[in-house]
Each structure stands twice: as C-alpha cells, then as structure tokens.
Amino acid sequence: MTSFFNPKFSKDFPPILNNDDNYDTIIQVGENEDIKEFRAHSVILRSRSPYFEGALSSSWAKKENNMIIFNKPNIAPNIFDIILRYIYTGKMDLIEQLSDILKLLVASDELLLEELCDCLREYLNEERYNWIHKDFVLVFYTVRKLANCEFLQNYCFETIYFDPELIITSFSFLSLDRDMYYDLLEREDLLIKEIAAWDYLIIWGVEQTSGLRSLNCDRNKWNNEDYEALKETLNEFIPLIRFTNITFDDFNDKVRPYKNIIPNQIYKEIEEFYNKGTTPKIILPPRKIENFNSKIIKSRLIRRIIEWINIEDFWISSYNLNLVYRGSIDDISNKSFKNKCKGQVKSLVLIKVNYSNKIFGGYSSIGFNSIEDDSLLRIYNDNHRFYRSSNNFIFSLENDEDTQNMKISPVINYDKAIYDQPHNGFNFGYNAFFMTENHCIINNYSYNYENNIKTDTIYSIEEIETFIITE
Template identity: 45%
Template structure:
C-alpha cells in the first residue's frame, strides 16, 4: 500500500514560495499605483497551469540575465497572491476576502486555465457570497457571461432575474445589457412579468443601444426605424404578442409597426392565431396558490434543500412541481377534508393564511402525515410520530414594505410530525411536533416547544388563529 504525505508536501512548497532564493522568474501584476512583483519558479507554474506552460515557452518568454520577465497587468496583486498559494501549496481560504476579489479570482482562474480553482470559486460565489452577489448583481451578471465556462453562475443569475424580473427589466442596468444576455433572458419561459413591459423595455434597450436616437419617435425618420428594426430583429420573435391585450397593442405596439417583421405583424393582425407568435410564458415551477405568490417558491425550495433563505436558486430548482391536492375554500376547512385528501401523500407542503392578519404560516412534511405500513408488524416499536431530519415550519408576515420571513427547523427528529394513523378521534388535520403548528378544523395552533426551533413570528408561548385559507401541495422532484 502506497503512503501519501500531501500535507507535508503542501507545507514545503509553501515555504518555497515565501522564502526560496532560487527563483528564476519575476511576474509583475497590476497597473498604475497597484503594482507588485512576484518571484516564482517557472517549473512549478508550468506544471500547475497550462497557461504558464505556454507563456513560459521559449517562443514567448522574455529573459534578462537568465531571469524570465513576465507582465500581467489585468490581475491585481491581491488576487495573484491567492493564485500562487493555490499553485504552490494547493491552499485556498476565501473567508477574509471581499466578493469583488473573489469575482476577480474567478476571472483570473479562467484565464490561467486553473479548472479546479475555477470550479471551487464559482461554487463559493453562489453558495457563500449570496448577499454580495445580489448587491452587485449587474457586475456579476456581465462578468459571468464573458466567461464561457461559468454556466452555473450564468444560470443562477438568470434564474435570480426570473424570480422577480420587473425591477431589473425596468432598471437602467437593463438598458446596458449585452446582446447575448438579453437574448438568453427573453428566450426564457419563466419570466413572471407582463409582456407589454418586456416590449416597452426592449424598445428602450434598442434606442439606448443605437446611442444617437431621440426618445421621441415623432421626430424619427425612416432611417431611424430601419436602424431600430435591424438592432432588434433577433429579439422581436421572442416577444409573446399573444399575451398583450388589444388595448395595449393599439397603444404601444402598433406605432412600431415599421420595426416588426411582416410575417409576425400579419399574424398579430389576425388576432394572434398562428404559430410564429410564441405561446405565453409559463413558469417552469408549477405552483398555483391563493396564499403565496410564486416568487416565494424558490425560498421554500432552498429550505427543502437545506440552503440559506437568500441563496441564489439553482437552475435545476425548476424541476420541482407543486401539485395542489387540498384547498380549504374549495374542499372545506376541516380535519376530515384535509385528511381525506392528504393522508398517504408525501412529501407535503402546507400553507395557512390567518384571518384578520397579514400572517402566513406553513410547514413541510417529507413523509406526509400518515403512515400505516407497520400495521401487524410484531417488530414495530410503537410511536405516534413520524421521524424526519428534513421537516420544517415557517412564518411570513408583511410589515409595511418589508416581509419578515422566519424558518424553524425540526430539533427533535423523532417527533417531527404526528402520525394521523394514531389520531383515532380525528382531532387534527395535521400536527407538527406537539402542536408547534397544528390544524384543528378551522383553528390553527402555534405552540413554542423544544421539538422545533422557536423562530416563528408570534408573541407568546402559545397562540391560536382562525384559518382563512389553507392549502396542501404534494412536492414532486421531477
């Protein structure tokens, strides 16, 4: 058996980087006032980086007195220091670096062909730098689409827009979008926004792209219309004209007849009957609720996957399907109706809107609320609860212009959900923990106990609310 001593090797190579006097290359990085020289060993850089293997070849290299001289102005000293620690010692600690440096590291690792480093940094940005990414979203978006390999980050950025597209599509940053990003965005099926807003924003984008046109189209000539038509020719077929009302069409689309391809315009005039006009955009995540808007579903998916509330959605989140199996206003708000439709279903998400408040409560039961497969099994040790490590309950409360979102994960996994199989008297519709979140006909009980984290939005150890609406969904990962 071969023994491996990587830790010692890493430590020794780290010493070579910091203390060795036998270097044979000087790399100058940065520009203007932020310049630094690094003394390195070409053999190590060539072995670890395909980029330096080519850059330090005899055909490209510049030498003076036997020393390789190389200039890399587009990488900052702070970022290159991280790169060298990775190359020499295979070490990487990003905890003390700002998001801007980490994004620059992503660009540098791509240029230097350091695939392992690139993949790690991309995942770190998505999973650990969520707040910074959202605060600097346009910079991240533009950077990600300049890097061919950053498909995961590109997908997360587009998905983030699709969650709530209107603020971005109506912003100044939208007008500065590159063509490639604009095409990807307009080609999405899950843009939850009025199509007329997309149309108006696209017109503004085209005018801004041309740079020289007056926003007042009454002052345009034929050359202006032709220029705008050519600029938007690849995007106009992506507009779902069938989602635009006739009033909006006559007011906001028809004035731009000159820029719309003839075959599309003819079909619009025929009341949107033919196939060139794309069908309505349909959000990839199926979710029909009277209680919760669709834009909050990615948050619930984050919780199901044990990610942070504010984590950027993954592209495969769209494979989730939420089947509405029970709705109180339709089926009756009582224990029997709930149990008739939800027993033997799994996993289940429940949502409850409370009467006379802005509160919404909810819970996720991976095993559902009813199990009877142990019936008649002599080895079964009786328990009235279903065990789960993934169950959670939550509350949403709208306060002025903010939304207070609170998650409480299960603590006592053996008491995650009461098993309705043992509720012989039909006392509950559902019961998380020991009345941590519990339906008793048209009443919702919320109790602070040790079975779940005590994070929900209520002011006392015990509260009860009247249920205005309640829904249950079977959660399907397709």
Template identity: 30%
Template sequence: MLFKFFDKLSQDFSELLNDKKECNVVIEVDKEENMKSFTSHSVVLRYRSTYFAKELENIAANENYIKTIIKPNISTQIFEIILKYIYGGIVNIENIETKIIYELMIIANELEFKELSEKLENYLIEYKASWLRTHFSRIYHSIFDSNKCNEFKGLNQFYNDIITKHPNLIFESEDFTSLQEAALISILEKDNLQLEEIKIWDYVIKWGIAQNLTLPTNLEEWSKENFKTLKVTLQRCLPLIRYFHISEKDIWEKLKPYRKILGTQLWDDLYQRLFPNQPVKSLVLPARIISNPELPQRVNELISTIISEEHVAEISTWIDRKSTIYSLTNVPYKLQLILRGSKDGFQPKTFWNMCNGHADTVVIAKVAETDEILGGYNPLAWDNSKTQDTYMETNDSFIFSLKNGNIQNSILSRVANKSCALEYSGSNNQKTFGPCFGECEFLLQSDVSDFTKDKECWCIYDSDHFYEKSIRTTDDKFSIVEYEVFKIVKM
C-alpha cells in the first residue's frame, strides 16, 4: 500500500517560503521604483528549476555566502506567483487579469517551468480564446519575435488556424511590416491560406520594402542595386508565391514592375502563359485551397480591437442590473457591430448617419496614449433628425470604464438625472459632436471632424452632474485611437 501526502508536503514547503532562516539567495525583480528583493534557498531553487540551477552555478557568492540573481524583466506580481509555485506547487489565477496570466506563461517558459507554462497555455486557449483573438497581433508577434513558436505549439496552432481563415487580421495589422521573417514564411507556406494570390504578392512586397527604409518611394527611381536589395530581402519568401495562379492582367500590372527580382527564367515562363500548351521550366506550385470558411458566430462577434468576451459578460450584467457577473457560457446577449472607426471613419457625422434609428446600443472607445476603454449604453434609438440639441430621457442608460491593462477595476456609473441621460446633437452640430451621455460625462467630440486628430473628447470629472460618478480620474480631454458601436441583441 502506497500513501501519498502531497497536500501536507505542499503546505509545509509553502511555509518554508516565509522562513528567512538559512536563506542564501537574493532575487531582485522589476525595475527602478518597482524593484523588489526576494530571499530564497538555493537547494530549493536548484531542484525545482534547471534554469536557476544554471544561474546559481555561474554566480559568485558575497562575503556572507549570499548569491544574487537579477531579473528586471519579471514584475513583482508575477514573481510572487512563481515563488509560490516553486515552494508549494500551487498557482492560483482566480481573479487575475488575463494579460498577467499570459505574461506569467511567458516567464514560466523562460525559467524552464515547462509544466506550468503548458498548463497556462492550455488554459488561455480553452478559457480565454476571445482575449487571445482580441490581442492577436501583439501575441503572434511576441511569440515569433522571441523565436518561441516551437515552444508554444498550442498557441502557434491556435493562431495559424485564425490566419488561415482570416489572413487580413495579420496582413492588415498596423505592425504587419515588423513581423519576423520566420512568421511570414510560415504563413506563405499554407496551402489553404484564404487570400487571393495577387494580394499575397502585394503584402510580401510591402513587407520587403519596409525592411529597407532607404529604398526610394517612387519605383521609377529604383536602381539595379535597389532591386537587388529587395530580392535579397525576399529570397526566402519569393519561392512561396503561387505565380502561375495569378491572372494575366495582374501579372502585367503588379508583377511586371518588379520582374527584376523574379529572375529571367521565372519571368520568361510567366510570359509563356500567353501561348497555351507551352512547357515551363520553373516550379509550379499548386493553387491554394480557397474555401471561404466561416468562423462560428461567437468568434465573428468578438474580433474586436477593443473588447473581450469578459467585457461583454460584464456589460451584459450591467444591462440586466444583476449583482453577479454572467459566466462566459451564460451571457444572454450578443453584439452586432454597427460601426468601427478604423473601418468606417472617425468623423462625428459618420456616427449619426450609421447609428441613426438603432436602439439598445453600446459605444466603446479606446483612449489614445492610455489603457483606458470607455463607453456608454443607450437603450433609446439614436436620432439624427433633430434640428437643435435635445436632451433625451431614460432610466436605463449608463457609462463605464472597463478593466484593461493598467486599469485595475471597471467603473460603472448609472444615470442619476433621467431627464438629461443623453444629448442628441442638432443637424448643425453633428459635424463636431458624436455620442454624448449626460452633460459631457462621456462625450466624443472633434473640432476638426476626426476623433483621433484633436483632444476634444471628454469625461467631465465632477460628481455633481447627470451620472452617479465620473468614469475617469482626470478632467483632461483626450483623443481616441479606435471606437466601435454595437447593437445589443438578445440571444
């Protein structure tokens, strides 16, 4: 009979973490004012982590036989979790922000805690898929930029599935041109990449040019050396283009200007297409398998640059005035996108035109230069036919700030003066003013008719107004980098 007492063992070792006797290792984490020192036992570190075993082997002790390890890239919060795992084998991620869980996974991998890293990776894929999709570009870049694509195989497969079905998510992202070559190649190798070949060619050329900032902006000014530079940059990417599945028109319009990077044989073979049944010497790759797949409806709803599935659950809870936040599997609403700034434009008039007549809507805005996500819920129909500014009455509207990044907690502020819950702009002001909740408690405004260009948006910092409390801690005006308007639909 074998008896195992792992719980008691874990408890005893967890208590050892707080026992400073015989500690002979100091670990300094974080930077500058956030830096903190932790004490530990070398024997525990060595047997729990091959990483720390190697570190301790290469560090000399001071006169008091203490060794110091410095890890400025690890935050205090994350290292406290790591230490509890080292000593007690326990990690509690309940009520921890998803961003921190992701960073914990990265650090666990760096410190060679494979079981912890894999457990967190599986957790994120299974339970935080919407967050992973929301932060697609950032995470995909970080995995490949750190050459960890072979270590995070689950995430790599997760994102490759998304890229295959929705390649524009990566190709049209702001930081596409900073993508590592290995990542771009892995995308180009996919036989079922759902994108026309000529568009793939355009993106590859765009990426190659971006890697060489000295290339002239006008192609007519390019020298022989300029083309040679681009060809060298793209030497591993060019063979992956399916040239013989590009239309004749696109070959002459899009490929011909860059024929010097293709090589004489390939260009001659492409020219041969004008003469049917003529053999070619170049390698002919098969056409990509275009199936126009659709992701499940829940996924399409949440491909957003701003909010996550957790945010949807929180907003739904507020709409229904529940005291407990809905679980992710029990959210009674879905969001239907009406407007997205980066797609439809940031002009105030666009808001009034596209949202006119829509009731039960939520406006979400991401503030420039901060982690703030601000918004408001309007149960009434937006109306662009007002001839003058008009206050609208409702008991059910609210404004909010969502937990995100450095914002530790969400803020909910319900309407306090129902007669002035919202202000609808008259036709003369719709070129300047977008949605306005209360008396500027949440307002999108621009004097140059673009919410991203001037700092005129405002959440007035004054409790003596039409909503319960302010959703910001400053009275400063701001611009936004993105905003979306969704219709709330009962499932």
C-alpha cells in the first residue's frame, strides 16, 4: 500500500524514537517466541493515543525502578513497530501482505488511532476488488468485529449475497466457521448449483473432521469410524442441501458414495423422489432463484435487477422468474413478442445485441402489451396511448457478468412509463428503449426515464428473453 503521512504529527520526533536517552517506558509485545521490547516516551504515547493516555496514566501504569512496564501480547512485534513509528513520525511505510494490513487495522482500532484506521479502511476500500479474490474470509472475519468498518462489512455481506461461489470456491473457504457456513447454506436464495453446494460441503466437512484431513479425502482409506466422524461433523448441515435439485447422475456419482453420512429418512426420500417422483416431506424445496434460466446474463446479475424491482423488501422477499419468450426459439419479431408477452404482469426483458458484449434490459411492473387496465391508460395528442407505472426502469450492462458498471434509468414521468405502439414489440416511455422487429434502440430523447443511458446506435438483436416475475 502507499505510504501515509499525518501532517498533525511533528517532524521533530523521529530522532527521539531512535535515541535511547530519556525514555521512560518499556513496551513488551508479542507472545511465545515472537516477543520484542520497545523503548518509548510516555508523554508522546499519551499525547498521540487516547488508549495510551489511560493505560499509561499514574493510576494504571505498572512501574519498576521508575520505568513504566507495559505488556501487549496480542500485537505482533512487526505490527507494533509500524504503529510506534507512526506515532512518532506520522508516517506509515508500505505494507504488502494483506494479513499484516488487517492486523495493523485491528491494532490501530484497539489503540484508538483514528487517522491510521481511516487510512487503512480507505485503502481496503480502494483495493477491495483485489483482496476479495485473495482472502475474502480473512477480511470478513476481521472487519465484522470492528465497529468502525461498516462500509467494509456491508461490502462483505453484499459479496456473500451476490456471489457466494466466490467464497465457497476460495482457498480460505475451508476456514469458514460453522455458524457462518450454516447461515450461507440455509439461504433460500443462495446462487449456487446444488451439486456444487454438496461437493464443497463434503470438502469443508473433511477439513473440520479430526483424522480425515491426513487421509486427503481418499475414501478408499476410510473405515466406518471415519464415516461416523464425518456424519457427526455435518449432521446439522446435510438437511440444508436441496437434493431434489441434484440430477440423478450427479446423485449416483457424488451423493450415493456418502450414503452412510446422510440421515436415513432423508436418504429414503431422495430415493423415492428419483424412483417414484414422490414429493419429499423433509427435504427442503429448491432455492428460490436457482432455476433462473437465461442465455443472456449470469445468475448473479439477476440479484442486482431484483434489488431494483423491490428495494424496500429486497432482503426478505423471494422471486420466481418464469421464461415466457426466447427469440432464438420463438422468433425475434414484434408479432412473436406481442403474442408471448401480454397481460398486466410484472415482466423483465433482456436483450443481447450483435457485435458487442453489451446487454440492455427493462422491467415493467405492468407488462408490455394488452395491459387492458383503463385506470392506468393515459391518452395524449394524436391518440398516443400510454400506461402509467411508478416502478419501471431500463438498464444496460457491459457484459453478462457485469455487476459493477450497471447503468439504471428509472421512470420519471410515471404517466408515460409504457408506450402502446402497435409497430413495436415493446416501448418504454415513448422510445426511451424499444424493440422494432429484430432491432432495439435506446435514445431517451423524450426524457420520460432518467437520462443515464443514451445512444444513437440501432442495435441488431442477437437474443431476447422475457421473464414473468412472481413472488
């Protein structure tokens, strides 16, 4: 990370740090074999840190031969060296290791060095796209314990919610504690294939089970006691797997070999489901959003879209998205779109254009065609027919995995949310975003939607999909 300098701190103190004369404090940090003593001046420490102001006061400080002796075993010597130099100089040198940055953040928070904490939080925020792929679990474990790291905490929670596979497939995933992993698997809206959830549960369980790690998950070396040990480890987790969303082939290849760790009643229901099609009574139903089936965008993006559909209830609502129209199957034309996408229903349209990675889309809380609700109908000059909605929006994505650069334009003229144009498949806000045969256009010259998306390009449609949304 880049060096940090606090101009509030005097430039006259660096020589004092390296001078053994007149020091009155010995600070012993670290534990076991990693211990080091630092010599310092209590007047400087107390003036820089509210923590030391109290800890080194006459009522708290321990003295031997008129020397303050202070122990801080929970801070490593290399971390305290950085902190001490910062206290004397206002400077913090480059730190490369993420683990050291986090240790420094924890220590700075404990010692009430607010400016240093701010610097470290800002750095972690700026570099979040890098560290999240390096060691997400370590960062999350660290910041969730710190009261002043709310932004980073929210970012971690958001990552877990929108991209859980990033965590589950990471190296640090094996260090997830039981409570955190349980909460993750329990979610009905976890965006992960169920067989992947099973695979990683087994890997995690083996790592948590004493005696199995050394066998390197080689089941050929397992005995009955090993299976019983794994069963005990995963006893509360296995009921969280939605077995009915695992294919029969995957069940035979990856689940059946672990029959001995699955509760008898659950395993019986699995077999009856595959053999007789019996609806399970104990096994949890499929996750709410796992069956989202789009050829245009990845599943993680649908969360962003749903977040905009229902901002207030987003964290407690679940949605089903049912595909009703796909251009490559039903034909890309106004007629096909109107035949498949009609009625007053919450609808989402997605478009992948040719010769570009760009994706465009729109959500209408009232549908696109044949709305047939006169209370929503608005008629303007020359018999232009519009339908009212306060919840509609259009959006653009840079590609099918783009979660960071999504541009959204909510409707601002509610009375002109949907334009009833017979020569278009759909039309948001009088040509803000519309389909005409196998082309789509976004120009928003009418300004019925926020002007966040605007292009004069006429795009050729490569694929188009419409989903009906139900709660």
